[in-house]
Amino acid sequence: MRVREVHLVEGAPVRFRDRMLGYLALTKPRVIELLLVTTIPAMLLAHRGSVDPLLILNTLFGGMLAAAGANALNCVADADIDKLMKRTERRPLARATVPRSHALVFGLALSVASFFWLWWTTNMLSAHLAAATIAFYVLIYTLVLKRRTSQNVVWGGAAGCMPVMIGWSAVTGTIGWQALVMFAIIFFWTPPHTWALAMKYKDDYRAAGVPMLPVVATEQQVTKQIVIYTWLTVLATLALIPGAGWLYASVATLAGAWFLVMAHRLHAGVRRGESVKPLRLFLQSNNYLAVVFVALAVDSAIALPTIFP
Template structure:
């Protein structure tokens, strides 16, 4: 009896953790980092806390559903990559059918929740995001083109659109600029990681840019997209105050310096550490959007009223 009493909770815990892993919680962090500042900017800091909670809850359901369906579609290649071999479907700790039902349930729940607690536009944007991520990126682009993360990364930009629409019921130009920031940020962020694990992508037959191009070509593209990212952050200054602008400038110089160092190191034929850029790119995005949240909460005057 005592043995069963100890084993059962352990199995329940393992099952719960396996289903949680399907949603890729670390990826969902991007939702939290970008959605709240977008909502604060949309109404200059005076947003109902309940609306923020409802939007984040719906967004997390949508992201969890999309990531779970992505795991279902990518189960075969996840088994071939060291970085993803421990995912639940790769090690068969969750039945594929159950994962599919789980992902679809989360997706439907996200639409219903956002429609009920915010507005129809936010719910529709969530469904469009899931469909784009699963069908366009995962099933169409990922295994066919080295530009997969450029266009597929658009799905990761949608939380700011959903957040903005939840507050305003529309999509304003600042939301489009925030979309552009994340859109341009995604390639250097992802390619830096892929440079470190390019053998994984080659083994799985995924044409991620670092797996099919030279390091010089990859770092050139990283540099271009880093410049575009910083330019987009500065463009958002037209809707913010001095605090955000100051942080965006300093953080932009820091991000560009890292990208240039990686590019220069490759050009000189020196050993490089692309994983450093990957990790620091997360910090860069967090710093910029946290500054946006603080700036918006202060409700400082803007150059152009939103």
């Protein structure tokens, strides 16, 4: 979902429609879409072939509230650096479409609502996992790691892995090994995905004083790390095969090979001194993750026989 950018004249009043679009933009809808894509397969795998549709809807809604709240609070914390980066200078707080104090209340309200919604409709474990995710993303990643270490997205990416844990726990009330493997898939996928984007916008991050890896390391060093984490991602997807069916196994293997080729081509191009397009890997990494998790969802929904019964 794409939110229209709002262009304001300094000192001019903000129209109601623009203010509402600003609040929507604070939630980062496109990020929420990706998070929810990983939640459904986790729920379907947790109880192959028979998950209550209402439980899925309730979990998705609670997860959406949690992600929206965390994203809004992230915007509040990053308002100063968003003004310095071309990629983010049109965000609501950078453009003063929404007052910062209102955005803070908005983010907190969504976060609290997500906790009670998940507690009411699923279970206490899922609610606590959502709350822990928000706290980690805002307090640990945004306020501490992001501005202090080039490994920020490695550890901060753990927040983006939590939807699979929440989805699994909503169905089972526990955390199974499959949920931990899905967590690992997203954990290892996040660095190459984010670093590819950061390579494109490294001047933005440098101007904002954010030590993303492409800012403090050479392109060859960055792409080498991208290759390593891509291998770890693909190996993690293969580790899930024993708990899934042949459809997932086939798609994960083929998609993994394709993703590895993309990463190795980027690294090889940098080593040869060619002009590379890291944004292509960033975009294709989204497609890769979506294909793998959609295959897992379909495989689980029709309850295909597992590879190792």
